[in-house]
Amino acid sequence: AQSVTQPDIHITVSEGASLELRCNYSYGATPYLFWYVQSPGQGLQLLLKYFSGDTLVQGIKGFEAEFKRSQSSFNLRKPSVHWSDAAEYFCAVGPGPTSNTGKLIFGQGTTLQVKP
């Protein structure tokens, strides 16, 4: 079955500290991979995406993620967290170009709290 697992429901980090949010997926083929961020009352915004090529991808707001095929993981990282990064983060997988729909499967989400 296709699924996305975000093992950490809630994470608290101090401002300026590094951050890693975990994402594991189960998918029949090599999927497209995404990280989205959702701030309160806002729509989901794409942070970064992986389709192919270099397994370390850079996104907006200083975020990066690394695709590890052997571990079926796509963890999100940031070297130094800012208070404005407090939000909910969703990992998602998509089917790639062979599909006639681009429906995404989302993880449960990780809520990030940033301490001053």
Place this chain on the structure above:
Amino acid sequence: GAGVSQSPRYKVAKRGQDVALRCDPISGHVSLFWYQQALGQGPEFLTYFQNEAQLDKSGLPSDRFFAERPEGSVSTLKIQRTQQEDSAVYLCASSPRVGGNTGELFFGEGSRLTVL
């Protein structure tokens, strides 16, 4: 507007009432998706349109849910005889690409439905 617009932002319905939720995608975007996000969960796929054609409705939870996009732009999600378990945020997303190449989705802020 420049983004995906959804209305109403908030809807309270009595159990058994019918509701209609509207989505205005970004102008020119071919693909349109509806997702359901229950409290504390990630978005779950409901249905996908490519222009006016509904290519995938596998995520609609019951025959009480109906979606349309008659002219290939604005879409309406209709829920008949609402039940308490329908309470959720309904997200609309659009993309300029089609099928498995939709890649990045642009999300609206959602319509929060509360069924009493």
